[in-house]
Amino acid sequence: MVNIPEYYAGKNVLISGATGFMGKVLLEKLLRSCPEVKAVYVLVRSKAGQSPQARVAEMVNCKLFERLQAEQPDFAEKIVAVNSDLTLLELDLSKEDQGILAENVNIVFHCAATVRFNEPLKDAMQLNVLATQKMLALAHKIKHLEVFIHVSTAYAHCDRDLIEEVVYPPPVNYRKLIDTLDWMDDDLVATLTPKLIGERPNTYTFTKALAEYLVQQEAEELNVAIVRPSIIGASWKEPFPGWIDNFNGPSGIFIAAGKGILRTMRASNDAVADLVPVDVVINATLAAAWFSGSQRVNRPKSLLVYNCTTGGINPFHWGEVEYHVISTFKRNPLDQAFRRPNVNLTSNHLINQYWITVSHKAPAFLYDLYLRLIGREPRMMKTITRLHRAMMVLEYFTSNSWVWNTDNVAMLLSHMSPEDKKVFNFDVRQLHWAEYMENYCMGTKKYVLNEELSGLPAARKHLNKLRNIRYTFNTILVVLIWRVFIARSQMARNIWYFVVSLCFKFLSYFRASSTMR
Structure with a gap:
């Protein structure tokens, strides 16, 4: 078999969802590591008055593409923006564009989907199931199609404890x-x-399961493979460590923890946090297309499914995630943190509700009251409400663990040449979690919040100030509680005076020792 860059040389690739998080990384990696690829067609709809061409031009002008820009200054000439809307009939493609795609495309990556877990069922069906059906219909018209890659999710069948690399029948007829x-x-x-x-737990996992079965049923003679990533996080190595550009999934939770807004979360410390770096997923996806495309003549009868996960190979738990996030943001704090980072994970619903009231709602209410008094718009309760919605969506995934079979992923890796294993690395056994989590947290600071590292000294000073305020407040609170509720008996007063006198003697001794020196 030819190596991966050689396989893509001279080929035309079609990508749906290219403006999304995964799609952007796929586009960048394909162009950078397979420089001889002929053209990449990207399906993009007009949005907010911007044409597809304008949206693509804006997208490739971001930080993600800087390395590619330095290595291949003319890379954008290979990107062809195609006006399309996946929710409309025939993807809203013009007859001319349909003809161009049918004549030229060799490889299709279907990455488009809604990633909102609580999307209304009709909308989720439209974006995750019907759009997939339309993409397959288009694929059937493509004359020289070698492979169709459908990107699903490892949680499509999360109602099972053990998830094999097969397509399971859905509970309803799609x-x-x-x-x-x-x-x-x-x-x-x-x-x-x-x-x-x-x-x-939600319409997202349900409709992704339906989409997988649809692909199996309607692919017919097409050469198809399915890639199932778990919780996609920031990049591990490429194009640089820690790249992330959105608040989706765990990223928003990490930021809320770093800001000191998130103080409690319902999760199991021992549950496996099946995070997988986005560049790992993209490398596996490109390799999956290479393998199926190269083997299309002698391809297996059943389509190949790849569970792109980490938990069974290099497990990492939510308790460890919490530790690394908090320790990173204490060393490298976010600008203008609300409180010092500190999160309590609990699997008990009542305890979690208690801490939500004490650590989230009460401080948010008081802060909004302060903002009203100084004539500013209150905002913290709204932030807390949004945060709680995000946490409720993630609770199911932070409280449970699954076992995924990854034999096909191991098989794919074994067929790659040593050079391809370096360039398209998805061997998560090599992933060092502590280093990855620090890069991830710093990535949210740099690329999501756009905070400069030069501001770290001021941020650390602000965090020390918050620590001193907390210690002072706690001391005053203890004294008040003692004086008002406890120090009513003679014995309690004697203990109080004894403690105070000891402290006074210690301070006097310390002062005398300093003077003698």
Whole structure:
């Protein structure tokens, strides 16, 4: 078999979801590590008055593409923006664009999806299932298609404890569900949604499972593979460590913890946090397309599924995540933190609710009251409300663990040449979690919040100030509690005077010793 860059040389690639987090990294890596690729067609819809071409031009002008820009200054000439809307008939492609894609494309990466876990079922079906069906219909028209890669999620079948690298039958017939949702009003759909999704936690995992089965059923003679990443995080190495550009998933939670806003979270310390770096997922995806495309003549009868996860190979637990996030942000604090970073993880619902009231809602209420008194707009309660919604969405994943079979991923790695293993590395056994988590947290500071590292001394000074305020407040509170509620008996007063006199003697001795020196 040819190596991976040689396979992509002279090929035309089509990417859906190229403006999303994964899509951007896929586009950058493909162009940088496979420089002989002929062209990359990206499906992009007009948005906020911007044409697809303008959106792509703005996208490739960000930090992510700086390394590619330095190595290949003319890389943007290979990117062809195609006006498309995945929710519309025939993807809203013009006849001319349909003809161009049908004649030229060799490889399809279908990355587009909604990543909102609590999306209404109709919307999730439209974006995750129907869009996949339309992409497959387009793929059937492509004359020289070698491989179709569908990006799913490792949690598509999270109602199972053990998840093999196979497509499982869904709980409902997707064709009947599509027809049914077509005539149902939104209120009726919302009422039926809990019954439909069953033991799955949200519409995202439910519709991704339906999409996988749809791919299996409607691919027919197409050469198809499915890549299932778990919780996608910041980059491990490429194009540089710690790159992240959004608040989705754990990133927003990390930032809230670093700011001191998040103080408690319902999670199990011992549950496996199946984080997987985005560049690991992209490298595995490109390698999966190479392997299936190279083997298309003698391909297996069943489509290949790749569970791109870390928990079974290099496990990392939520308790460890919390430790590394807090320790990183204490050493390298975020600007203008609300409080010192400190998070308590608990699996007990009542304890979590108590700490939410004491550590989240009460301070937020007092802070908003202070803002009102000085004539500013209150904002902390709104922030806390948004944070709680995000935490509720993640609770299911931070409180449970799964076992994923990764035999196909190991097989894929074994077929790669030593050079390809270096350039397209997805061997997570090499991942050092402490280093990765520090880069991840610093990435949220630099690339999501756009905070300069030159501001770290001021941020550390601010954190020390918050620490002193906390110690002072706690001391005053202890004294008040003692004086008001405890020091009512003679014995309590005697103990109080004894402690105070000891402290006074210690301070006097310390002062005398300093004078003698």
